[in-house]
Amino acid sequence: MSTAPLSPEVQVAVARVRDEVAALHAELVRYGLVVWTGGNVSGRVPGADLFVIKPSGVMYDDLDPANMILCTLDGEVVPNTPGSDRSPSSDTAAHAYVYRNMPEVGGVVHTHSTYATAWAARGEAIPCVITAMADEFGGEIPVGPFAIIGDDSIGRGIVETLSGHRSRAVLMQNHGPFTIGKDARDAVKAAVMLEDVARTIHIARQLGEPLLIAPEAIDSLFDRYQNVYGQPAGEAR
Incomplete structure (x- = not known):
């Protein structure tokens, strides 16, 4: 594969995404969402048909911007770039498919976090039974189809399941959660919040049947959190 040299502007954007994606992997460890070398974060490069993703089989303590891998939206490693001597994550094809088919997505995260993966295994x-889940995901966390790792089958399942859905998370059956976001940090936040609600609702079900939130209340909660919460005074949409 041969590619044209990256413009100075794109080189700056790539460097920023490398820094961000490398640092965000530490958040997966911090929140207990991954073990050993499993899981990955990727981030789209603004202004270019490129994304940055974690290398395969590298311990989290050994990750840094220089060994993140730059890929095209076809999932091919860009040659002669830092990290290009390594193999990219085994989920690279899935991430690439999401970026090609969901242009609004700027970040993708995959973990095997315990509680979310337990729901995926079933x-x-x-179900949307707590307000925090209505705030963050706008409804239930859906299940995607079973798919084999290594090609774009998982990516197809993610796109088919989340297209037209407010959730930024999907439970791929028998595999685990994938989350999307406007950028890599947003996708990591979704992964953290997903595991939190998966754990809480599992515990609630041990006590009895959780109470569903009415759809109109979910809509109101989602709109407030997404458009009002945290906005400076006078800037809420």
Whole structure:
């Protein structure tokens, strides 16, 4: 594969995404979402058909911007760039498919976090029974189809499941969660919040049947959190 040299502007953007993606992997460890070398974060490069993703099989303590891998939206490693001597994450094809088919997505995260993966193992959507879940995801966390790792089958399942859905998270059946966001940090936040609600609602079900939130209340909560919460005074949309 041969590619044209990157413009200075794109080189700056790539460097920023490398820094961000490398640092965000530490958040997966901090929140207990990954073990050993499993899981990955990727981030789209603004202004270019490129994304940055974690290398395969590298310990989290050994990750840094220089060994992040730059890929095209076809999932091919860009040659002669830092990290290009390594293999990219085994989920690279899935991430690439999401970026090609969901242009609004700027970040993708995959973990095997315990509670979310337990729901995925049962092939059961997480019902929207707490306000924090309505705020963050706008409804239930849906289940995506079973798919084999290594090609774009997982990516196809993610796109098919989340297209037209407010959730930024999907439970791929028998595999685990994938989350998307406007950028890599947003996708990591979704992964953290997903595991939190998956754990809480699992515990609630041990006590009895959780109470569903009415759809109109979910809509109101989601709109407030997404458009009002945290906005400076006078700037809420």
